[in-house]
Amino acid sequence: MTDLDDFRATVRAWCDAHVPAGWRAAQTDVAEGEYVAFQRAWFQELRRAGYAVPHWPEEWGGGLSIAEQVVLFQELAAHDAPRLVLSFVAIHHAAATLLAAGTDEQRRRHLPAILDGEVWCQGFSEPEAGSDLASLRTTARRLGDSYVVKGQKLWASGAAHADWCLLLARTDADAPKHEGISYFLMDMRTPGIDVRPIRQATGDAHFSEIFLDDVLIPASQLVGAENDGWRVARATLGAERGLVMLELAERLGNGGLRWLVEACARPTAEGRPLDDPVVQDQLARFETEITGLRALCRRLVEAHAAGTVGGADPSIVKLAYSELLQRMMDFGADVAGLPAHTELHKPLSSGWESGTWVLDFVGSWEWTIPGGSSEIQRTIIGERGLGLPREPAVGAR
Amino acid sequence: MTATPTDLHDELRRVARGLLARSGREVGGGTSPVPVDWELLASSGWLGLEVPEGLEGAGATFEEVAVVLHELGRVAASSGYLGSAVLGVGALNLLDASAARDELLAGVAAGSARVAVVVPTGDGDGAQEPSFRLEGAAGARRLSGEAGFVPDAPQVDYLLVPAGDPASTPVLVLVSPADRGLTVTDQPVLDATRRFGRVAADRVDVPEAAILRFGTEPGTAVQRLIDRGALAVACDSLGVAEAMLEATVAYAKVRRQFDRPIGSFQAVKHACADMLVALTIGRELIVAAVRSLARDDADAPVAVSMAKAYVGAAAVDVVGKAMQLHGGIGYTWESGVHAYLKRAVLNRSLFGSPRSHRRRLAGRYVATAAPGE
Numbered sequence: 001m002t003d004l005d006d007f008r009a010t011v012r013a014w015c016d017a018h019v020p021a022g023w024r025a026a027q028t029d030v031a032e033g034e035y036v037a038f039q040r041a042w043f044q045e046l047r048r049a050g051y052a053v054p055h056w057p058e059e060w061g062g063g064l065s066i067a068e069q070v071v072l073f074q075e076l077a078a079h080d081a082p083r084l085v086l087s088f089v090a091i092h093h094a095a096a097t098l099l100a101a102g103t104d105e106q107r108r109r110h111l112p113a114i115l116d117g118e119v120w121c122q123g124f125s126e127p128e129a130g131s132d133l134a135s136l137r138t139t140a141r142r143l144g145d146s147y148v149v150k151g152q153k154l155w156a157s158g159a160a161h162a163d164w165c166l167l168l169a170r171t172d173a174d175a176p177k178h179e180g181i182s183y184f185l186m187d188m189r190t191p192g193i194d195v196r197p198i199r200q201a202t203g204d205a206h207f208s209e210i211f212l213d214d215v216l217i218p219a220s221q222l223v224g225a226e227n228d229g230w231r232v233a234r235a236t237l238g239a240e241r242g243l244v245m246l247e248l249a250e251r252l253g254n255g256g257l258r259w260l261v262e263a264c265a266r267p268t269a270e271g272r273p274l275d276d277p278v279v280q281d282q283l284a285r286f287e288t289e290i291t292g293l294r295a296l297c298r299r300l301v302e303a304h305a306a307g308t309v310g311g312a313d314p315s316i317v318k319l320a321y322s323e324l325l326q327r328m329m330d331f332g333a334d335v336a337g338l339p340a341h342t343e344l345h346k347p348l349s350s351g352w353e354s355g356t357w358v359l360d361f362v363g364s365w366e367w368t369i370p371g372g373s374s375e376i377q378r379t380i381i382g383e384r385g386l387g388l389p390r391e392p393a394v395g396a397r
Numbered sequence: 398m399t400a401t402p403t404d405l406h407d408e409l410r411r412v413a414r415g416l417l418a419r420s421g422r423e424v425g426g427g428t429s430p431v432p433v434d435w436e437l438l439a440s441s442g443w444l445g446l447e448v449p450e451g452l453e454g455a456g457a458t459f460e461e462v463a464v465v466l467h468e469l470g471r472v473a474a475s476s477g478y479l480g481s482a483v484l485g486v487g488a489l490n491l492l493d494a495s496a497a498r499d500e501l502l503a504g505v506a507a508g509s510a511r512v513a514v515v516v517p518t519g520d521g522d523g524a525q526e527p528s529f530r531l532e533g534a535a536g537a538r539r540l541s542g543e544a545g546f547v548p549d550a551p552q553v554d555y556l557l558v559p560a561g562d563p564a565s566t567p568v569l570v571l572v573s574p575a576d577r578g579l580t581v582t583d584q585p586v587l588d589a590t591r592r593f594g595r596v597a598a599d600r601v602d603v604p605e606a607a608i609l610r611f612g613t614e615p616g617t618a619v620q621r622l623i624d625r626g627a628l629a630v631a632c633d634s635l636g637v638a639e640a641m642l643e644a645t646v647a648y649a650k651v652r653r654q655f656d657r658p659i660g661s662f663q664a665v666k667h668a669c670a671d672m673l674v675a676l677t678i679g680r681e682l683i684v685a686a687v688r689s690l691a692r693d694d695a696d697a698p699v700a701v702s703m704a705k706a707y708v709g710a711a712a713v714d715v716v717g718k719a720m721q722l723h724g725g726i727g728y729t730w731e732s733g734v735h736a737y738l739k740r741a742v743l744n745r746s747l748f749g750s751p752r753s754h755r756r757r758l759a760g761r762y763v764a765t766a767a768p769g770e
Contacts, residue, residue, distance in 0.1 A: 261762045280759035287758060288703040292678035295685055316677050319670075375667070382666035385673055386646045389661040 008071050014049055015079035023082055024354070029345040036161060038349060039086035040117055046084070047115060051076075053091050055243050057099070060111045066305045069243060070298055077250035082349040086158060090120040092244060094166055097183070097236040101224045106185065110164070121162035123153035123186065123210055124233070131376050133168075134177045134230060138212060140169035140184065147171070147184065147222070149192075149215040155370060159195050159208035162188050167217075172227050183229035185221040192216070202346075202363045241314040242304040245321060246297040248351065252325060253290040256353035260286065260328060263336050263357065273335050282331060289324050296320070312385025319377040322367040325352055329364045332357035406464050413468040416441060430590045430736070433469070433476040435508055444482045445506025447490060452503040459487075459625070459691040463632045463683070470636025473736050475590040477513075480549025481505050483629045484622060485512035488557050488569060491618050492609045497571065501555065513550040515558040515596050516622045519746070520753040527567060527619065529560035529598060536605065540570050543597035546747070548626070550594025551583045558598065559619045562608070567615045571607040572598070588739040624698055627705040627748035628686050634712035634744045635676070635683050641719035641737050642672045648723055665722055672715045679708040699761070702754035709745040709754075716741045 020026075020042075027038060046052040047061075054069045056062025064072065084091065091114060098107050110118065129136040138151025149169050156165065165186040172180030188195070192215040197205035224232040261283060264274040273279045300317055303309045329352075333340055336357045346356040352367060353360055368374045382388040416437060438444050446461045448454020455461070462483060469478060485505055492498045504510030515529065529542030540560060550556065556579075558570040574581045578601040584593040611618040646669055649660030659665050686704035689697040720727040720734045727734045745751065 261765075264762075274763060277756070280763065281752060281755050283762055284706070284755035284758040288682065288707050288755070289678060291685070291703055292681045292707065295681035296677060299681070312673070316674050320674055320678060375663075378667040378670040379663065381670035381673055382660070386642075386669055388646060388649060388666050388669060389658045391661050391663065392657060 004067055004071060007068050008075060011051075011072055011075040012079075014051075015075055015081060018045055018049070019079050019081045024080075024347040024350060027082070027349050028347045030348065032160075035348045036086060038082070039084070042082050042349070043084055043087050043117065052084070052087075053095070053115065056091075056095060056111070060095075060099075060107070061115055066301055070246065070301060073243070073247040074250050077247065077254045080255050083247075083251075083351055085349055086119055086161060087114070087117075089122050089158060089162075089166070090114045090118060090164075093122055093236065094120040094164070097166060097223060097232065100236050101183070101232045103220075105220070106223070110185070118164060119158065119162045120164045120166060121156045121159040121188075121208075121210075123156050123159075123165045123167040125155045125370075126152060127154055131373060134181065136168055136170060136181065138167075138169045139173070140171050140182060140217070142171070142219070142226075143216075145219050146216045147182075147219065149184070149186070149212045149217055151212050153210040153212065154207075155198070156195075156208050156210050157206055159188075159210055160197055160205075164188060165210070168229055168233060171229075175227060178230045180227055181229040181233075182226050183223040183232045184217050185223060186215065186217055187221075190215050190217070201365065202359055241318065242297070242301040242309075245314075245317045246294075246301050249290065249294045249297045249317075249321060251351040252321070252328070252353055253294050255351065255355070256325075256328060257283075257287060257290060259353070259355040260332050260335075263332055263355070266336075268337070279335065286324070286328050286331070289320075293317070293320050293324060310385065312381045315372070315377040315380040316385065318371065319374055319381070322364075322374060325367055326361070326364040329353065329357060329361035333361040402460065406461065409461060409464045410468060412441070413443070413465055414471070417468055417472050417474060430473070430475040433474045433478075435477070435511075438476060438478060438482075439506075439508025442506075443478070444508055445486070445502075446482065447486045448502045448506040452499055453506040454486075454502065455506075459628075460687055462629070463687040466629050466632035467636040467639075470633035470740075471640040473590050473637060473640075473733075473740050475592075477511055477549040477552055477592075479626070479629060480513040480547075480553060481511050484514035484516065484548065484626055485557060487625045488514045488559075488618075488622055491611050491621065492569060493612050495609065497606055498609060501571070510555060511549070511553040512555045512557055513547055513553045513594070513596075514622060515544050515547050515550070515556055516619060516626060517544065518546045518548065518623075518626065518748050520750050527559055527561045529558050529570070531560045531562045531568065531570060531603065531608070533563075538603045538605070538608065539600040540572065540598045540603050541600055543595065545584060545595045546593045547581075547596050548747075549592055550581050550596055551592050556581070556596060557609075558596070559622070567611060567618055569609040569611065569618075570603055571609060572601055572603065576601050578602070586743060588736075588743040590736060590740055591743060620698070623748060624701045625690065627754070628683075628690055628701045630744045630747050631701075631705045631708045632683060632687070634708050634741055635679055637737050637741050637744070638672075638676055638679070638708070638712040638715040641716045641734070642669065642676060644734075645669060645672070645719045645722050652724075659722075668718055668722060672718055675711040675715060679704075679711050682707050699758065702749075702757050705749060706751040706754035706758070710751045712741040713738075713745050 043052055051072055053062045054064035054072055098110055126136050140147040140149045165188055167184040167186045168181055170180050171182040192213040194211040196209045198207045198209055199205050264279050265272055296317060300313055340357040343356040346354045346359045352363060383390055442455050443465045445454035446457040450456035489498050489502050501510055528544050531538050531540055533539045556572050559567055560570050562568045572579055578599045580597045582595040584595050586593060649665050650658055652659050682704040686700035689700040716738045720738055723734055726732050
């Protein structure tokens, strides 16, 4: 046995002992407080094993090798462990930003706190800044040792529970749009912040609007240089994509595919869908695509570690995953038929595929729209991956 | 520092691309494709990549063969590589060592012996009865049967025919197109870069020395050859699609309409992006299947079916989109896109359609999910 085989055996044994039995049923149709408590408990469980932030540097509590991280996420997916949802932005986006561009003081202040349960959200999108994020209008005006922030943020995932927010705001209104943006760490308890949940297509409210009315942010909470926020955001947005996508692809290839086959094996009045050659053909298509995607995600994770990620690689993975997820959930809803429409709640803490097919299908737009819609990804792939010319700017001749 | 397999493959790929570019064939320009110079294939060592070093070969694996197949696909090359180097060497390597086998392997490596293997190349799981039978008493064996679409059959010195012996054990029978009772008929296909033959044997006398025995597991030998052929064709399709995406992107950067390069239009750009995504997923499936087959993993058939099903279909989509995005010029004979399209469509059917391979994959779900659960 290699060291990696040993590690896999260790993770498997840990999963067998620690993944809470029956958590899916227990986390279906529960109050928000129960979900939050479950997420916090699961995060600490993973932390005690050294599995909560495996991708962080060793000095901050991580330090698993890339190969070990791949094994860890494969096994968590294979054991259908709960996903880390509440801490997602904190352990990925916030940590990547602090590690890449934060000051020592900012790291010491926040990284241990994140391990203790500090929750983060992301304040990037705005009502008038979706796909064209750099056109954001929230302003941050320097006033002594602070900035005064005014504006509105949209689609902040988990903001209702967040202690801190990663915030992009305009600090130079006269500069070209990408060059007048700064990156801040904002304490969500600061006066002037009003968080209002947005009810989404599935009926849940995981996202919020954040209204910012003269919110004071100390200058010490600026990340990187003033007006250099766009570069910081771009550099750190992709940093987590490899591992996150690997986890999601592993989940789609494990539970996602398994539940889909099970749904097809459920007898109906005209027999099992699984005995229909059309259904068999479609399942084989899905398995083939997910197999290719999983391999591609492993390659992306390794490329991140080696510093060889191509400009379009994260977009290729995101686009392929989103659209495969959507097609699989669509097919699941179709095969599962009317009974699936009576499942009014999906288990919280699950992945985007949970076996509640109709809700999963409706929720799949949560992947094809945010984080750069599929259309934006195709443009990035065409321009950065293939070198095709950009579209002429409006008004340019 | 030891070179990694990847470094070796990169070097092989570089050399192959250069040699094939210099071999001077132009797709589409002429009326019929010029075959890649057989001497070039032999002298470069590509014919004997999988032939043991003691027999004039390179002692390499299918991983290296896959690199050459990919490059041959990129230029839609006409060659007898599939028959001799891929299927021929593959079949001979499944045999117990013998003087006849070793002589033929060395001949293939040197380029002096061209061979074709008469395996089923259409849809089906390959588990059916061999279409050739060996009958008669020992010392007076006769071969009968027929098969179509045998790759490279009209241009070979020897044919290797899998057949059931009187005890129904699969064996490999070595015959020559000149043998009495054997006919090889050219089967012209729309894809002029490939050659196929119909092989019919009517009580062909076979000496004992020409009856070659498979080593371990003769029952799986034919299926292994079909899988090898399927993956070889998938590697070719990946090269075909890759070349066509590159050609399309290059064209979309320079072709101007409405005062701008057509590649700046989202409709064109997004179509190219979809081609790249499909190629990227397909490449992963090919890499995994090639490694699996080269190592003779137990799940190699699954990996092969995934690669063949996905890349076989994706290549047709990519080349079809390439013709579309080239516009009128893409539909001309001169552009050569048609040659890639015909090759991609043929590849899709050769050694099992995507549907057929997916049926094999799906059999695993049906087997594991018992009815009524």
